[in-house]
Amino acid sequence: MEETGLKEQFVKVNKDTKEKFKVHEEGIEKLDDKNRKLRDQLSNLIKKQRKNNWIIHGASLENENPGETAKREEILKNAYTLKGSGYYVTKDLSPEQRSKQQLLIKYMRDARNKR
Known part of the structure; x- marks a missing residue:
């Protein structure tokens, strides 16, 4: 039982x-x-x-023809980056767009570092 x-x-x-x-x-x-x-x-x-030229990846700079590089350097003069991210964002964004971009870049950098 x-x-x-x-x-x-x-x-x-x-x-x-x-x-x-x-x-x-x-x-x-x-x-x-x-x-x-x-x-x-x-x-x-x-x-x-x-x-829309909002995000530019810095790593692609050396792989371009001189005309493209000059154009990109011109853009980069008016751009800022999150240190160590390798991504640049143009400054002619509204503050709201810029904060979204910073969050996006931070997320991308963190995701890349986790790999």
């Missing part, structure tokens, strides 16, 4: 554990999806802003 009671109890505990694990796995999938969406939003924002 006791044996069957133990067996039933074991089955119940095992079932509960499986349920909890399943919920945990689904939670991880949801988190991955959320991170993926954020990453996609960020990369789309970066692409859009590169197109």
Whole structure:
């Protein structure tokens, strides 16, 4: 009699554990999806802003022809950067846009440093 009671109890505990694990796995999938969406939003924002000359990556300076480099240096005279980020932002932005840019660059730098 006791044996069957133990067996039933074991089955119940095992079932509960499986349920909890399943919920945990689904939670991880949801988190991955959320991170993926954020990453996609960020990369789309970066692409859009590169197109509008808001963000310039400093690393690409040496790979350009002289005309492009001169144009870029002209832009960089009127730009600021977050130290160590490798990204520059043009100054002719509204204060609101500038603060968004600083946050974006900080996020990009932190993400790159975590890799």
